[in-house]
Amino acid sequence: MKSSDHICIIGGGIIGISAAFYLSSLGHSNITIFEQCGIACHSSGKAGGFLARKWCDETDLRNLARASYDLHMDLKTEYPDLDYRCVDTYQVNTSEKLGDKSKTQTPIKWITDDHITSTKLLDTSDHTAKVSPKLLCNKLLSVAQARGVKVNISKVVEVKKSDGRVTHLFTSNCTEHVSVDVLVVAAGPWTTTFIHKHFPEYPLPAPRPQTRAHSVVLRPKNTVGTECLFQYHTTGSGTVDPEIYPVADGTVYVCGEVDYVDLPDNPLDIKPDSTKCDDLINQAGYAAKCLSSADVVAKQACYLPGSHDDLPIIGKVPGSHNVWIATGHTFWGILNGPATGKCLAELILSGKSKTCDVEPFSPDRFL
Secondary structure (H helix, E strand, C coil): CCCCCCEEEECCCHHHHHHHHHHHHCCCCCEEEECCCCCCCCHHHHCCCEEECCCCCCCCCHHHHHHHHHHHHHHHHHCCCCCCEECCEEEEEEECCCCCHHHCCCCCCCCCCCCEEEEEEEECCCCEEECCHHHHHHHHHHHHHHCCCEEECCCEEEEEEECCEEEEEEECCCCCCEECCEEEECCHHHHHHHHHHHCCCCCCCCCCCCEEEEEEEEECCCCCCCCEEEEEEEECCEEECCEEEECCCCCEEEEEEEEECCCCCCHHHCCCCHHHHHHHHHHHHCCCHHHHCCEEEEEEEEECCCCCCCCCEEEECCCCCCEEEEECCHHHHHHHHHHHHHHHHHHHHHCCCCCCCCHHHCHHHHC
């Protein structure tokens, strides 16, 4: 493709920004990112940012996840101002009943053993890490913008097509159509709706029920460690499994409670269920008392961008000559964002992905 060709990316989250970052790093900078609300305004700004090199090894995500983890480590080296931390990761089993402290001593100094029944090292800092997703998105975007990438805060409301190609976009705040040579749709959980509306000829199945995930950001009065915790908490009615991630700024991110609620059209209309957020705080307090009394910085929710078969969708939209799609990463979006973006960049510019094989994620599989 020509260097003057205009690449339009719909979606200002980790996938769209990574695509712009790697496209521009490969020398193509005539790129515009369209985002209706703001950069990382949805799941990329509310995710926990846990990274694992090997945790997808037994799935079709193995090569993508390993390649993306390595790219994260490259970014860690290249941009020291990002808050990447390589961390040990533990499973922590807790119960509402008081435990026997003499039998449940833990190497994790900042948690409390009153209700802990056992702990287990899941992985070491050689293979698991933590990053703040919004900080990452903003950094990659700022670098891409320095190379010439532009951002347009508006919603794409109309797509013009001719002979199997998208030629123009019309946005909510523009009086003229925007010329398009390549279109990338990376709009998270809104991707399927966009495809159904503007490309009805492609039979992309709808994801399974839309999953709304809750999280809280807490600021404990005590200093906590760096270990990421996967808690399994036993209650009188069953087991719940919050995840607890300390952040470099002294806060602690806790996530875990999900429900199934219709996706609103606007990310800013997403509201959390406050009760579910309170449940997360209560559950985490059984692992670390300091979280029970911590200041609540945020209660929030976001939707997991899924697919019909729970695998990412990465590739050219069937029947179109210049439309690409990247979505369906569920809770591994931050981990797999860089490799997805780099693979897309390679596919668009050279027709082949060198970073890893993305054929298992081809949109063709739904035909």
